[in-house]
Amino acid sequence: MLEGEGFVLWPWRDDDLDALAAMNADPLGMAHFPATVDRERSAEFLTRQREALASTGMGLWVVETEDRFAGFVGLSRVTRDIPIHGEVEVGWGLARWAWGRGLATRGARLAIEDGRRRLGVGDVYAATSVRNARSEAVMVRLGMVRRPDLDYALAGFPDWPGSPHIVYVLAR
Numbered sequence: 001m002l003e004g005e006g007f008v009l010w011p012w013r014d015d016d017l018d019a020l021a022a023m024n025a026d027p028l029g030m031a032h033f034p035a036t037v038d039r040e041r042s043a044e045f046l047t048r049q050r051e052a053l054a055s056t057g058m059g060l061w062v063v064e065t066e067d068r069f070a071g072f073v074g075l076s077r078v079t080r081d082i083p084i085h086g087e088v089e090v091g092w093g094l095a096r097w098a099w100g101r102g103l104a105t106r107g108a109r110l111a112i113e114d115g116r117r118r119l120g121v122g123d124v125y126a127a128t129s130v131r132n133a134r135s136e137a138v139m140v141r142l143g144m145v146r147r148p149d150l151d152y153a154l155a156g157f158p159d160w161p162g163s164p165h166i167v168y169v170l171a172r
């Protein structure tokens with residue numbers, strides 16, 4: 001567990017699935033994704049992140065505040081076939097009620113500090129749809145720098161209006 005001010009980052013429990021699936025079913029929260037994520041895929045995500053945290057120490061943590069599941073934030077190794085394949089990526093997603101409190105920014109900072117201290121993580125990348133201004137704003141608040149040379153289109157969604165994905169980096 002990692003402790004922030006007014007929130008904790010916590011490994012997953014089975015009963016986080018309801019809140020995660022509800023968050024993934026929120027059309028506004030998912031506005032910058034080409035497709036929604038159903039309960040079955042949410043369950044796979046939960047299991048994958050829990051196992052990653054347990055086996056490698058690197059994964060997306062649950063953000064918990066006021067004893068509630070507020071979303072997730074953390075680090076992962078990029079396995080998707082994109083220009084930052086093999087690099088460490090920071091990612092976040094919050095339930096709507098938890099937006100506007102700095103939880104993504106503060107949670108990401110905590111997860112990055114932990115990854116650097118405990119796992120020797122160096123440069124950290126982040127990617128989002130060019131239309132996802134709130135996610136890009138988190139990157140800017142973290143002090144990350146845009147890398148326009150690493151823009152990419154999501155495979156399988158050539159005409160998606162959210163293209164391209166843009167990439168930021170926080171150099172060590």
Ligand SMILES: CC(C)(COP(=O)(O)OP(=O)(O)OC[C@H]1O[C@@H](n2cnc3c(N)ncnc32)[C@H](O)[C@@H]1OP(=O)(O)O)[C@@H](O)C(=O)NCCC(=O)NCCS
Pocket residue numbers: 029030032071092093094095098099100101102103104105106127128129132134135138
């Ligand atoms: C992307 C997402 C996590 C950003 O959430 P967010 O709440 O806007 O970002 P933060 O948690 O960093 O909060 C920042 C806001 O809290 C405010 N804030 C309050 N206290 C703060 C603090 N201590 N530190 C930083 N910001 C603080 C900031 O001023 C900012 O307010 P604003 O929205 O009025 O500009 C959220 O929009 C989301 O979950 N979207 C759907 C999923 C998604 O798109 N994920 C990313 C895919 S790439």
